[in-house]
Amino acid sequence: xxxxxxxLGLGFAVALSPAVLLYAFAGCVVGTLVGVxxxxxxxxxxxxxxxATFGLDATRAIVMLAGIxxxxxxxxxxTSILMRIPGEAASVMTCIDGYAMARKGRAGAxxxxxxxxSYVAGTVSIVALxxxxxxxxxxxxxxxxxxxxxxxxxxxxxxxxxxxxxxxKALAMAALGLLFGMIGIDQMSGYFRFAYGVVELGDGVGIxxxxxxxFGLAEILATAGQPTPPAVIKPRLRExxxxxxxxxxxxxxxxxxxxxxxxIGVIPGSAHIISSFVSYAVERRLSRRPEEFGKGAVxxxxxxxxxxxxxxxxxxxxxxxxxxxxxPIPAVMLAAMMVHGVSPGPLLIKQQPELFWGFIASMYxxxxxxxxLNLPLVGLFVNxxxxxxxxxxxxxxxxxxLGVYAVNGSVVDVWIMLLMGALGYVLRKLDFETAxxxxxxxxxxxxxxxxxxxxxxxxxxxxxxxxxxxxATLLAVAAVLLLLSLKPLVTHTLDWRAxxxxxxxxxxHP
Amino acid sequence: MxxxxxxxxxxxxxLVAAPPAGAQDAYPSRPIALVAPFPPGGVADLTAxxxxxxxxxxxxxxxGVVNKTGAxxxxxxxxxxxxxxxxxxxxxxxxxxxxxxxxxxxFGRQPAFTVDQFEPLALISADPTILVVPADKPWKTAxxxxxxxxKRPGQISFSSSGVYGTLHMAMELxxxxxxxxxxxxxxxxxxxxxxAILGGHVDALASGPxxxxxxIKSGKLRPLAGWGDTRVAALPDVxxxxxxxxxxxxxxxxxxxxxxxxxxxxxxxxxxxxxxEAVEDPAFKGAMDKLQTPxxxxxxxxxxxxxxxxxxxxxxxxxxxxxxEIKK
Amino acid sequence: xxxxxxxxxxxxxxxxxxxxxxxxxLPLGTLHNPGPAAMPVVLASxxxxxxxxLVAAGGGAARLAAIGWPEWxxxxxxxxxxxxxxxxxxxxxxxVTMSLALAFLLGVVERKSVAxxxxxxxxxxxxxxxxxxxxxxxxxPRGPFGL
Numbered sequence: 013x014x015x016x017x018x019x020l021g022l023g024f025a026v027a028l029s030p031a032v033l034l035y036a037f038a039g040c041v042v043g044t045l046v047g048v049x050x051x052x053x054x055x056x057x058x059x060x061x062x063x064a065t066f067g068l069d070a071t072r073a074i075v076m077l078a079g080i081x082x083x084x085x086x087x088x089x090x091t092s093i094l095m096r097i098p099g100e101a102a103s104v105m106t107c108i109d110g111y112a113m114a115r116k117g118r119a120g121a122x123x124x125x126x127x128x129x130s131y132v133a134g135t136v137s138i139v140a141l142x143x144x145x146x147x148x149x150x151x152x153x154x155x156x157x158x159x160x161x162x163x164x165x166x167x168x169x170x171x172x173x174x175x176x177x178x179x180x181k182a183l184a185m186a187a188l189g190l191l192f193g194m195i196g197i198d199q200m201s202g203y204f205r206f207a208y209g210v211v212e213l214g215d216g217v218g219i220x221x222x223x224x225x226x227f228g229l230a231e232i233l234a235t236a237g238q239p240t241p242p243a244v245i246k247p248r249l250r251e252x253x254x255x256x257x258x259x260x261x262x263x264x265x266x267x268x269x270x271x272x273x274x275x276i277g278v279i280p281g282s283a284h285i286i287s288s289f290v291s292y293a294v295e296r297r298l299s300r301r302p303e304e305f306g307k308g309a310v311x312x313x314x315x316x317x318x319x320x321x322x323x324x325x326x327x328x329x330x331x332x333x334x335x336x337x338x339x340p341i342p343a344v345m346l347a348a349m350m351v352h353g354v355s356p357g358p359l360l361i362k363q364q365p366e367l368f369w370g371f372i373a374s375m376y377x378x379x380x381x382x383x384x385l386n387l388p389l390v391g392l393f394v395n396x397x398x399x400x401x402x403x404x405x406x407x408x409x410x411x412x413x414l415g416v417y418a419v420n421g422s423v424v425d426v427w428i429m430l431l432m433g434a435l436g437y438v439l440r441k442l443d444f445e446t447a448x449x450x451x452x453x454x455x456x457x458x459x460x461x462x463x464x465x466x467x468x469x470x471x472x473x474x475x476x477x478x479x480x481x482x483x484a485t486l487l488a489v490a491a492v493l494l495l496l497s498l499k500p501l502v503t504h505t506l507d508w509r510a511x512x513x514x515x516x517x518x519x520x521h522p
Numbered sequence: 523m524x525x526x527x528x529x530x531x532x533x534x535x536x537l538v539a540a541p542p543a544g545a546q547d548a549y550p551s552r553p554i555a556l557v558a559p560f561p562p563g564g565v566a567d568l569t570a571x572x573x574x575x576x577x578x579x580x581x582x583x584x585x586g587v588v589n590k591t592g593a594x595x596x597x598x599x600x601x602x603x604x605x606x607x608x609x610x611x612x613x614x615x616x617x618x619x620x621x622x623x624x625x626x627x628x629f630g631r632q633p634a635f636t637v638d639q640f641e642p643l644a645l646i647s648a649d650p651t652i653l654v655v656p657a658d659k660p661w662k663t664a665x666x667x668x669x670x671x672x673k674r675p676g677q678i679s680f681s682s683s684g685v686y687g688t689l690h691m692a693m694e695l696x697x698x699x700x701x702x703x704x705x706x707x708x709x710x711x712x713x714x715x716x717x718a719i720l721g722g723h724v725d726a727l728a729s730g731p732x733x734x735x736x737x738i739k740s741g742k743l744r745p746l747a748g749w750g751d752t753r754v755a756a757l758p759d760v761x762x763x764x765x766x767x768x769x770x771x772x773x774x775x776x777x778x779x780x781x782x783x784x785x786x787x788x789x790x791x792x793x794x795x796x797x798x799e800a801v802e803d804p805a806f807k808g809a810m811d812k813l814q815t816p817x818x819x820x821x822x823x824x825x826x827x828x829x830x831x832x833x834x835x836x837x838x839x840x841x842x843x844x845x846x847e848i849k850k
Numbered sequence: 851x852x853x854x855x856x857x858x859x860x861x862x863x864x865x866x867x868x869x870x871x872x873x874x875x876l877p878l879g880t881l882h883n884p885g886p887a888a889m890p891v892v893l894a895s896x897x898x899x900x901x902x903x904l905v906a907a908g909g910g911a912a913r914l915a916a917i918g919w920p921e922w923x924x925x926x927x928x929x930x931x932x933x934x935x936x937x938x939x940x941x942x943x944x945x946v947t948m949s950l951a952l953a954f955l956l957g958v959v960e961r962k963s964v965a966x967x968x969x970x971x972x973x974x975x976x977x978x979x980x981x982x983x984x985x986x987x988x989x990x991p992r993g994p995f996g997l
Contacts, residue, residue, distance in 0.1 A: 032971050042986065045981065045986065046982075046986055046988070051981070052988075056879075059561060059567075060986070060987065060988050061986065061987070063571055063587075063987065064986075064987060094563070101895055128947075142809055144962055152724075153717065153721035153722075154721060155719055155721070156718065156721055156722075156723035157707075157723065167531060169608065178906070180900060180903055180904060181855070181858075181904065183900055184858075184859070184862050184897060184898075184900035184901065184904060186867070187862075187866075187896045187897040187900060188897060189863060190893045191865075191869060191893045191897060194890045194893065197594070198876075198886035198887070199684055199708060199710055200683065200685065200708055201866060201877075201885065201886050202625060202628075202629065202685040202845075203629065203876055203885075203886040203891065204685055205876060205886055206869075206872060206890075209632070211592070211596050211634045212592050212597050214594065214596055214597065215592045215594070228605060229932070232928060233921075233924070233925040233929065234929055235921070235923045236921065236925070236928060237920065237922065237923060237924025237925055238891070238919025238920065238921050239920055280600050280714070280717050280721075281714070283581070290960075328719075334720065334997070335736050336713075336716065336717050336720055337713035337716070337717070338713075338717055340662050343713045350568075350812065350813060350814075351568060351812055351813065352812070353812045355736055357728070357737070357740065358740050359736060359737045359739065359740060359945060361586075369889055394944075397948070402959070402960040402962075403956070403970065404928075404954075405955075406951075406955040406956055406960075407952075407972075407974055409928070409932065409951075409955070410948055410951070410952065410975070410978060411929070411978075412967060413932065413935050413936075413939070413948075413980065414948075414978060414990070415989075417939065417990070418982070418988045418989070418990070419964050420561075420590075420591050420592060420595070421588060421590050421591070421989060422590070422591075422592060422741070423591055423939055424592075424933075425790070426935070426936040426939065426943060427936050429932075430929065430933060430936060432934050433932070436930060437925060439858070440859045441854075441912075441917055441919070442854040442855075442857060442917075443854050443901075443911070443912065444858055448760055456893075460889045461710065463889075465709070467882060467883065467884070468705065468706065468707045469679060469705075469707055470674070470681075470709075471705070471724065471725070472880075472882030472883050473882070474882075475857065490836070512920075521797070586989065588989050589989070
C-alpha cells in the first residue's frame with residue numbers, strides 16, 4: 013500500500029514535469045479535434061495519431077497517447093450532444109437525451125455533465141485499476157466463450173426488461189440490427205454471408221457507419237426540410253453550467269455508471285459497448301420520472317457517459333496487469349507501447365516501475381487536463397448552435413462523410429452510412445426507435461461467435477453453459493429476470509412499463 | 523433548374539474524364555502510397571510505418587502508409603492488385619496474401635486477387651510460429667503433445683486468429699505432418715486467441731514468438747517447438763519440428779513489400795535498391811527491434827523462391843483443410 | 851386501416867422472408883454444430899414473427915396517410931449530394947468533391963448568395979482538409995492534379 017503510494021509519487025514526479033504536461037495538453041487538444049469527427053473515437057484516434065508520437069521518448073509518447081485517448085473519447089460526446097452524431101457505438105445513448113437537452117437550450121449543462129461524469133468515472137477507474145488490477149485481471153481471464161455468451165444474453169435480457177416503449181417494436185428493431193450484423197465472412201467456417209461479391213463487406217457492416225447513418229444523417233434528412241427550421245439557440249452565460257437540480261439528478265447515475273462500466277469493461281472482448289446501453293436502461297428503471305427519458309433527462313446523459321468511460325478504463329486492467337490485448341482499444345494501446353519499447357505485463361510492474369506508474373500517473377494527468385481544457389470550451393462549443401441550421405447541416409454532413417471514410421479509408425462505408433441514413437429517416441417517420449438496431453449490429457457477431465465457440469470447445473454439448481460456475485450463475489439470474497418480466501401477465505397487475513406508457517400518454521393529453 | 527442541369531453536367535464530365543497522366547519525370551516524382559491491408563496498430567501497419575519512413579529518406583520523396591482494411595486483408599490487397607502499375611502504389615503484405623486466393627477458390631468464389639498480380643520486391647521480416655501450451659498442462663515436450671493427440675484424436679483444442687488465418691494454417695500443417703487431429707476453436711484475431719489460452723479455455727496455440735515471449739518468461743505458457751528452419755534466437759532450447767522429424771511443419775509469419783505486376787522495370791529497380799538501403803537504416807533497425815521482430819531481408823531470386831515455396835505450402839494446406847464440414 | 855405499425859411490420863416481415871430464402875444457399879448445420887446459416891435463420895424467423903405480430907396488433911397506431919412528408923424534397927437533395935460525394939470522393943479527391951457538394955447544398959438547395967456559398971464551401975472543404983489531412987495526418991483521398 014505504502015509502496016504503491018510512493019511509486020505513484022514517482023510516477024507523478026515524471027508526469028507533472030512541465031515538458032511532459034505540455035505533451036499531455038497537446039494530446040488532449042489533438043484528441044478532441046480528431047474525436048469530433050464522427051466515427052473517430054478513442055480507437056481510431058489513437059491509431060491515426062500513433063505515428064505522430066514515433067519521434068518522442070517513451071514517457072512523453074505515452075502521456076501524449078493518454079491525452080489523445082481521453083480527448084478522442086470526450087470529442088465524441090460533444091458531437092453526440094450538439095449534433096446527434098454518435099462518435100462511436102457507445103455514444104448512441106448520449107445522443108438521445110444529450111441532443112434533446114441541447115434542443116431545450118441545455119447543451120452547456122449536458123456537455124459539462126458529460127465532462128464531469130467522464131472525469132469522475134475515469135479517475136475512479138484508475139484508482140480501482142491501481143489497487144485491483146492483478147486479482148481482477150485473473151478473474152477477467154476466466155471469461156471464456158461460454159461465460160461471454162451468458163453475459164451477453166444476460167445483458168440483452170436486462171435491456172429488454174428495462175427499456176421503455178413498445179416491446180414488440182424494440183424486439184423487431186433488435187432483430188433487424190442482429191441480421192445486419194450477420195453480413196460478412198462467417199468467422200467459424202469462412203463462408204461469405206450476404207455480401208453479394210462486395211469484398212469490403214467481408215468484415216461485416218461497420219458499427220460506425222451504421223450509428224452515424226441512423227442517428228446523424230437521419231436527423232439531418234428529417235430536419236433540414238422542415239418548413240420551420242430548428243430555432244437558433246443563443247446561450248446565455250449563466251445557462252452554460254448545470255443547475256443545482258441537474259447536478260443532484262446526475263450524481264447517483266455517475267456513481268452507478270462508473271461501477272457498472274468498470275465491471276463490464278474488465279471482461280476481455282468488446283462487451284464494453286453494452287455498458288452504456290445497460291446504464292441507460294438501469295437509470296430509466298430507477299428514475300422517479302422515467303417518462304422524461306428520451307426528452308432530455310440529465311440522468312440519461314450522466315449514466316451512459318460515465319459507464320462508457322469507466323468501461324474503456326476497465327479494459328486496461330488485463331492489459332496492464334497481464335499484458336493481454338483484451339479488447340480493441342487496449343490492443344492498440346499495447347501496440348503503441350511496444351513501439352515505444354514498453355511491453356506491459358507482470359514483468360513491467362516489477363522491472364520498470366517508473367514506466368508502469370508513469371503510465372498510471374499520466375492517465376490521471378490526461379484525465380484532469382482534459383477537464384481543465386474542456387470546461388471552458390463548453391462555452392465555445394455551445395456557440396455552434398448559434399449557426400442557422402441551413403448553414404450548419406451541410407457542415408455536419410461534411411464531417412459525417414469525412415469521419416466515416418477516415419476510419420477504414422473505404423467508400424463502401426460511406427455508402428452504408430447513406431443507406432442507414434435513409435432507413436433511419438423512414439423508421440423515424442414510422443415512429444420506430446433505432447437504438448436497438450445499433451445494439452444488434454454490435455452484438456450479433458459477438459453472441460453468435462461465443463455460442464459457436466462454446467460448442468466447438470465442448471464438442472457440441474450444451475452442458476458447458478451449466479457446468480461452468482460463472483456462466484451458470486449469469487444464466488440463472490437471467491432466467492429469474494425473465495420470469496419477473498412475465499409476472500404481470502400472470503398476476504394481471506400493471507408493471508412499470510405499462511405505467512410508463514400511461515404516463516407518456518397522459519403527458520400528451522393532460 | 524438551369525443551375526442543377528449545369529451542375530449535373532459538370533460533375534458527370536468530371537467523373538468521366540480520366541485523370542490526366544502526369545508529366546513522365548524521373549521516378550519518383552510524387553508521393554508513394556504504401557498500402558497496409560490491416561488496421562493501424564497491427565503487425566502489417568507497425569512494419570509498414572518504419573519501412574515507409576526509411577524509404578522516404580532513401581528516395582528523398584514522400585512515402586505514406588495508407589490503411590485499406592477489410593475482409594482479413596483482402597480489400598487492401600485487391601486494391602493494390604488492381605491499381606495502376608506505376609510504382610506509386612505499393613503493398614505491404616503478410617503471409618495471408620497466399621492464403622486468401624486459395625480460400626476463395628475453395629468456396630467457388632471469384633478470387634479477389636491472385637498472387638500472380640504482384641511483383642515481389644523484398645521480404646522484410648519472417649518469424650516462425652512456435653507452439654505454446656498453458657504451463658499447467660502435462661505435456662513437457664512436443665513429443666508428449668503429439669503422442670497424447672494421437673491417443674485422443676479431436677480432444678485437444680487450440681485457438682487461432684480465425685479460420686484459414688495464419689495461426690490456423692500453422693496448426694493444420696503440423697496436424698498433417700504428424701498425422702494428428704486437434705479441435706479448432708477460432709477467435710477473431712491473434713489477440714483474442716492469446717487471451718483464450720492464457721485464460722485456460724484452449725489447450726494449445728501456434729503464435730509468433732514476440733507476443734508470447736513475456737508469458738513464457740512469466741511462467742504462464744510453455745513453449746514446445748517451433749515451425750522454423752532454425753531455432754528462434756530468443757528461445758535457444760526450443761527445438762524445431764524439422765529437428766523432431768516433421769519437415770513439412772514449416773511456417774512463417776512474414777511481411778514483404780510488393781508492387782502490382784506490370785510496374786515499369788526502371789521503377790522496380792529503383793525501389794529494390796532503395797529497399798536494400800532502407801533496411802540498413804539505424805532508425806528502421808531500432809523500430810523493428812522494439813517490435814521484437816527480427817529483420818529477414820531477402821530480395822530477387824531468393825525472395826521469389828521463398829515466396830513461391832511458402833505459397834505452394836499454404837495452398838496445399840488450405841486444400842487439405844478443405845471446406846469446413848457442415849451438414850446442409 | 852393502414853397504420854405506421856402495420857406498414858413497418860409488413861416491410862420487416864418481407865425482409866425476414868427474403869433472408870430466409872437467401873439463407874438456403876448456406877449450410878444450416880446441426881443443433882450441436884450450427885453452420886453459417888443457423889443464426890440468420892433464427893433471426894429472420896424472429897423478424898418475420900415480429901412483423902406479423904405488428905401487422906396483427908398495429909391497428910391502434912397512427913395512420914400512415916396522416917404522416918406529413920413536407921421535408922422530402924430536401925431529404926432527396928441531401929441524399930443525392932451524399933451519393934455524389936461517395937461516388938466522387940476517390941475519383942476527384944476530397945477537396946474538389948466536398949467543395950462541389952457544399953456549393954450545391956448551400957447555393958442551390960438553401961439558396962444562399964453566390965459569394966457566401968463560394969466562400970463557405972471552399973473554406974470548409976480546404977480547411978477540414980488542412981486540419982485533418984495535413985496537420986493530423988488522417989489520410990484523405992487526392993484527385994487528379996494532386997488536388
